Amino acid sequence: MEYEEIHENVAGPGFENEELDVIFEGCECEAECTAASSCSCLMYKVDNYGQEKRLENTSLPILECHANCSCNEWINPCQNRVIRTTNSLDLQVIDFKGKGKGVLTKRMIPKATFVAEYAGELLGKEEVERRAAHYKGDNYTLTVKEHFGDRISTTFIDPRLKGKISRFINHSCEPNLDIFIVRTGCMAPSIGLFASRDISPNEELSYNYGESKTPSGILCLCGSKVCRGQLPASQSASD
Numbered sequence: 001m002e003y004e005e006i007h008e009n010v011a012g013p014g015f016e017n018e019e020l021d022v023i024f025e026g027c028e029c030e031a032e033c034t035a036a037s038s039c040s041c042l043m044y045k046v047d048n049y050g051q052e053k054r055l056e057n058t059s060l061p062i063l064e065c066h067a068n069c070s071c072n073e074w075i076n077p078c079q080n081r082v083i084r085t086t087n088s089l090d091l092q093v094i095d096f097k098g099k100g101k102g103v104l105t106k107r108m109i110p111k112a113t114f115v116a117e118y119a120g121e122l123l124g125k126e127e128v129e130r131r132a133a134h135y136k137g138d139n140y141t142l143t144v145k146e147h148f149g150d151r152i153s154t155t156f157i158d159p160r161l162k163g164k165i166s167r168f169i170n171h172s173c174e175p176n177l178d179i180f181i182v183r184t185g186c187m188a189p190s191i192g193l194f195a196s197r198d199i200s201p202n203e204e205l206s207y208n209y210g211e212s213k214t215p216s217g218i219l220c221l222c223g224s225k226v227c228r229g230q231l232p233a234s235q236s237a238s239d
């Protein structure tokens with residue numbers, strides 16, 4: 001199916017969430033953006049990324065440097081920018097019997113390396129329901145649920161019509177990618193897929209679509225020994 005290639009999330013039909021429109025102030029770092037140098041984007045005082053930009057912070061909110069910061073990604077590249085920068089991976093979209101298309105890596109990917117952003121249209125709930133009824137079967141919408149105190153904020157990301165290579169990544173009950181919520185300059189969450197282990201050349205990339213209690217009725221073909229038999233009913237990411 002044809003889709004429009006986008007670089008990052010874009011607002012789609014029904015996306016009206018003033019809270020998520022909040023824009024962050026940038027840091028004023030001139031040298032490095034690290035916790036040790038008190039970069040103000042690293043408000044939890046831990047570095048998000050370590051050597052070769054591998055993910056280190058897996059438990060606290062990940063706030064990256066962004067367009068309003070003094071640092072940059074070209075001269076003296078900022079080490080706190082990952083999900084919007086280019087990487088040197090070699091990924092291919094190929095057909096997998098029964099699962100439709102999927103994504104293969106042609107090179108080894110070390111554990112904790114950023115692989116792709118799950119970018120798409122940010123949608124309102126009604127549009128998510130309208131698309132689910134209209135397209136039936138294939139589901140691309142990722143539901144991001146975040147807890148802020150006793151409040152739950154829900155964001156829907158749909159790469160069906162506008163997205164990038166990540167939209168082809170299939171589900172596995174024993175995946176090699178983990179999902180992390182990353183913020184790059186605003187409250188609206190972005191989704192980064194990172195390698196959960198070293199991934200060998202010619203392995204298919206996969207992440208867990210969710211832990212839904214209601215089965216989807218769609219046979220899971222991930223092939224894992226611990227396969228749960230059916231795809232989760234919806235794709236979800238929560239922290």
Ligand SMILES: C[S@@+](CC[C@H](N)C(=O)[O-])C[C@H]1O[C@@H](n2cnc3c(N)ncnc32)[C@H](O)[C@@H]1O
Nearest residue numbers: 099100101138139140168169170171220221222
């Ligand atoms: C986000 S899309 C993934 C890309 C899709 N395979 C394609 O060709 O565009 C999700 C859909 O892929 C298929 N799929 C993903 N993982 C699968 C799996 N483990 N077993 C069977 N089908 C799968 C299902 O049809 C699912 O609704």
